[in-house]
Amino acid sequence: MNEHPAPKRKASDYKSEVKPVWCPGCGDYHVLLSLTRMLAASGTPPEQVAVISGIGCSSRIPAYTNCYGFHGVHGRSLALAAGLKVARPDLTVLVMSGDGDGFSIGGNHFLHACRRNIDITYVVMDNQVYGMTKGQPSPTTDPEWDSALAPGGTGIRPFQPLVIALASGANFVARAFSGQPNETARIIHEAVMHPGFSFVQVMSPCVTFRPEQAAWKDAVHPAPVEATDDPARAARRIMTDDGFNIGVLYRGDRPVFDPHSGAEPVPLSALERSFAL
Amino acid sequence: MGRHEEKASFDAAGAAAVGERPRDSVCIAILGSGGAGALTTGGLLLEAAARRGLYGMMTRSVGPQIRGGEAAAFVRLATRPVACMADRFDAVIAIDWRRADRFADELALDAESLLIGDPGKPGDAAAAPVPESLARSGARVVDIAFADLAAAVPGGRENMVALGLAAGLVGIAAEELDGLIAKRLGAKGTAAVEASRAGCAQGLAAAAVLPVRFPLPRPEAEPGPRWRITGNQAAGLGAVQGGVRFAAAYPITPATEVLEWLAPALRRLGGTLVQAEDELASINMIIGASFGGVPALTATSGPGLALMVESLGLAVASEVPIVVVDVMRGGPSTGIPTKSEQSDLNIAVMGCHGDAPHVVVAPLSVGDCRLTTQWAVHLAETLQTVAVVLSDQFLGQSQAVIAPPEPEDFGTRRKVLPRTVEGYRRYELVGDSISPMALPGITGGQYTADGLTHGENALPSSRASDHRAQLDKRAAKLVQADYGAHWAEIEGEGDIAILCWGSLAGAAREAAERLAEAGAPVRLVALRLLAPLRTEALVEALGHRRVLVVEQSHSGQFLNYLRGSGALTGETRSLRRPGPLPIRPGEIAAAVQEWRRS
Numbered sequence A: 001m002n003e004h005p006a007p008k009r010k011a012s013d014y015k016s017e018v019k020p021v022w023c024p025g026c027g028d029y030h031v032l033l034s035l036t037r038m039l040a041a042s043g044t045p046p047e048q049v050a051v052i053s054g055i056g057c058s059s060r061i062p063a064y065t066n067c068y069g070f071h072g073v074h075g076r077s078l079a080l081a082a083g084l085k086v087a088r089p090d091l092t093v094l095v096m097s098g099d100g101d102g103f104s105i106g107g108n109h110f111l112h113a114c115r116r117n118i119d120i121t122y123v124v125m126d127n128q129v130y131g132m133t134k135g136q137p138s139p140t141t142d143p144e145w146d147s148a149l150a151p152g153g154t155g156i157r158p159f160q161p162l163v164i165a166l167a168s169g170a171n172f173v174a175r176a177f178s179g180q181p182n183e184t185a186r187i188i189h190e191a192v193m194h195p196g197f198s199f200v201q202v203m204s205p206c207v208t209f210r211p212e213q214a215a216w217k218d219a220v221h222p223a224p225v226e227a228t229d230d231p232a233r234a235a236r237r238i239m240t241d242d243g244f245n246i247g248v249l250y251r252g253d254r255p256v257f258d259p260h261s262g263a264e265p266v267p268l269s270a271l272e273r274s275f276a277l
Numbered sequence B: 001m002g003r004h005e006e007k008a009s010f011d012a013a014g015a016a017a018v019g020e021r022p023r024d025s026v027c028i029a030i031l032g033s034g035g036a037g038a039l040t041t042g043g044l045l046l047e048a049a050a051r052r053g054l055y056g057m058m059t060r061s062v063g064p065q066i067r068g069g070e071a072a073a074f075v076r077l078a079t080r081p082v083a084c085m086a087d088r089f090d091a092v093i094a095i096d097w098r099r100a101d102r103f104a105d106e107l108a109l110d111a112e113s114l115l116i117g118d119p120g121k122p123g124d125a126a127a128a129p130v131p132e133s134l135a136r137s138g139a140r141v142v143d144i145a146f147a148d149l150a151a152a153v154p155g156g157r158e159n160m161v162a163l164g165l166a167a168g169l170v171g172i173a174a175e176e177l178d179g180l181i182a183k184r185l186g187a188k189g190t191a192a193v194e195a196s197r198a199g200c201a202q203g204l205a206a207a208a209v210l211p212v213r214f215p216l217p218r219p220e221a222e223p224g225p226r227w228r229i230t231g232n233q234a235a236g237l238g239a240v241q242g243g244v245r246f247a248a249a250y251p252i253t254p255a256t257e258v259l260e261w262l263a264p265a266l267r268r269l270g271g272t273l274v275q276a277e278d279e280l281a282s283i284n285m286i287i288g289a290s291f292g293g294v295p296a297l298t299a300t301s302g303p304g305l306a307l308m309v310e311s312l313g314l315a316v317a318s319e320v321p322i323v324v325v326d327v328m329r330g331g332p333s334t335g336i337p338t339k340s341e342q343s344d345l346n347i348a349v350m351g352c353h354g355d356a357p358h359v360v361v362a363p364l365s366v367g368d369c370r371l372t373t374q375w376a377v378h379l380a381e382t383l384q385t386v387a388v389v390l391s392d393q394f395l396g397q398s399q400a401v402i403a404p405p406e407p408e409d410f411g412t413r414r415k416v417l418p419r420t421v422e423g424y425r426r427y428e429l430v431g432d433s434i435s436p437m438a439l440p441g442i443t444g445g446q447y448t449a450d451g452l453t454h455g456e457n458a459l460p461s462s463r464a465s466d467h468r469a470q471l472d473k474r475a476a477k478l479v480q481a482d483y484g485a486h487w488a489e490i491e492g493e494g495d496i497a498i499l500c501w502g503s504l505a506g507a508a509r510e511a512a513e514r515l516a517e518a519g520a521p522v523r524l525v526a527l528r529l530l531a532p533l534r535t536e537a538l539v540e541a542l543g544h545r546r547v548l549v550v551e552q553s554h555s556g557q558f559l560n561y562l563r564g565s566g567a568l569t570g571e572t573r574s575l576r577r578p579g580p581l582p583i584r585p586g587e588i589a590a591a592v593q594e595w596r597r598s
């Protein structure tokens, strides 16, 4: 994303008139706030930004911005964004969705988006639950969490998105907490500025189905050490931390995916020639 | 079966009565097992014939093995363009007979046919006699020791001997083969060229002593420029002709060649192709690219299309133009991946959940894959909807020698928001139901494309009135569109109409030509536009004729679709069969004559 010096824009310039469907107190309000603040800080005109999502409470976010948006089908936002960014490299493309959307139904696309390393930013609003379908366990839910669909808990080890992202080749990995909108805006901004595929896990509480997540605001703390450029070290730190380290955790420098040949286009007749006898 | 409909019978005797054309076409099958080179031989034979001024096509039939399994090239050579295989084979040339049995169903033979092959010597690994399933036809068996003939020349290969033999069979001379070999094998060095020439000479000499040969005359007039092209290549060409500059792809037989042709072609044209992780991704990638303003396409086959249908609905609802080429194969499930069938009609037309009107078109010949795919891009782009192209393995993987298919200038142009406007509404209900689409970058055009039901302002809505209005809009734009004369090919007059779609048009047209020559003409209606169905125009094209509905599906998907549409108003018969056996022109002609007699 280019820094656009003028005109000066406010966070409200990036917000639409639409009233979110979210429950009062939902962490996603703060993610929206962080996003608009971050865009205002960058100065990128709203028409140069595309916010792409899947399905879920969190995935409702595009229409709440004043940018171009796509609210697609469940789990496929990364693929849609990849096509858009390859076709329109001039745009700033952000993908914003939930943990169910991104790690369950969209899990395969997550791996390949990390691998492919297209210059997009992926923000997952992780509430460790399926909010929109009213409280089922998601891949990041702790195994003991009791619910109607999984009485007594799933008994299944949670998915480790940050470690998976590192193993799959993401070029930038960070964790944020929605309750700290300025810090979250700063992290997302850095993610957008970093070349290649950037992944930000934003812990965003679901007050309705996971009220106990209210305790997150006291549990989070800044990551004790600076980000590393060594994915193995970053992974070890994440696997051994308490899950509440906030900040940029990894910055890589892998080459960014660019399928454009850059050559002067040939006329169509050049292609037809190969068929002539 | 309904009151007016009985299943038409296959009547081989009737086919003979209608009569094959005089010898202006020859059909040869070249078989081999274990990498014997049958497909290469078939391709070279087709090219040699083309250099002589002949036309023709080659279809391929291979077993499930990845490499080294049995393979057959079915080659039809003719003095005029052909769009289907003949009713029967004049000759089978078997480099070895080992796995020939597996093609028995596909090889229509009779006492006039030749079975030419190498039985091998007792104890040889490749030794095998003519299989009973082929010998039963009464065809004359001619033993030719391909292996010995090849061994007699330094570096000789059996498939080159077979090429020489096939060339001799149809009257192609040594000099004509020499030129081709120099062109095709020159890069491999003089030794390879010499070995191939010598092998061919052995085959030509062997052909000279065959009991019969089927020489084709050179065309009287100098033929104009011609192409050798497959349907999959032609579809790729039509796509870029239509303006496609982005493709996303997940490999699948028999569609992969569309993608492999597009990958370098798009690069050269300044576009891109991305290999996706699966079809769920490829369909969404093209939706994303097209949302960004770049015409986009993917190609797949039945299993991939099945994975894509949820997102087809998204593109319909969000009014993002995309094109999906489905090169059909035998289904359901993995089915017969390497062979043809017209059985994805139901999923292509009706697969989406909800009411999701979109365009479905089908190419009518190998060369027509170009025009039909280009037209699909045009319709998708101008109507802001999904267009599915139903090609099939027969069209996609057949090579045809044809006059260069003319490109058409459709004047394709997406209706976009040209500049900033106040109060832009993406899904505004306008006269032609096609609202201007804002592309990212346009100030004031910002909107969120959505699969949720929305109002004119693009914002989510669950109001009945918005739902209804947008469903009406999406349906209306397709109904009001101008499909010109491309929706069908309509030819001939007669008391009976042959009604078919897609790749069967070739066989149906040849049947109609033969019937006309026999003084028993019919009307031919071959549909290129399957959805939305032009019901009124179709009823008019069929008139009050009896209608023979011809299709390559087990359940009669086409027949049932037409019935539901109300396009079939009179007496109807169904001539159908699942793949991979093609329905041949003689069978169609016979079914018509049988109906007239009964």
Ligand SMILES: Cc1ncc(C[n+]2csc(CCOP(=O)(O)OP(=O)(O)O)c2C)c(N)n1
Binding pocket: A055, A056, A057, A058, A059, A074, A097, A098, A099, A100, A101, A102, A125, A127, A129, A130, A131, A132, A133, A138
């Ligand atoms: C193909 C498909 N399957 C299931 C659903 C139902 N569904 C809607 S949202 C959702 C889960 C969303 O969870 P998450 O991504 O964590 O988002 P949240 O609502 O918690 O923000 C599911 C299963 C759907 N829309 N589409």
Ligand code: SF4
Binding pocket: A021, A022, A023, A025, A026, A027, A028, A057, A058, A127, A131, A132, A205, A206, A207, A208, A209
């Ligand atoms: S259900 Fe949970 S995630 Fe969804 S809006 Fe309410 S609080 Fe937010």
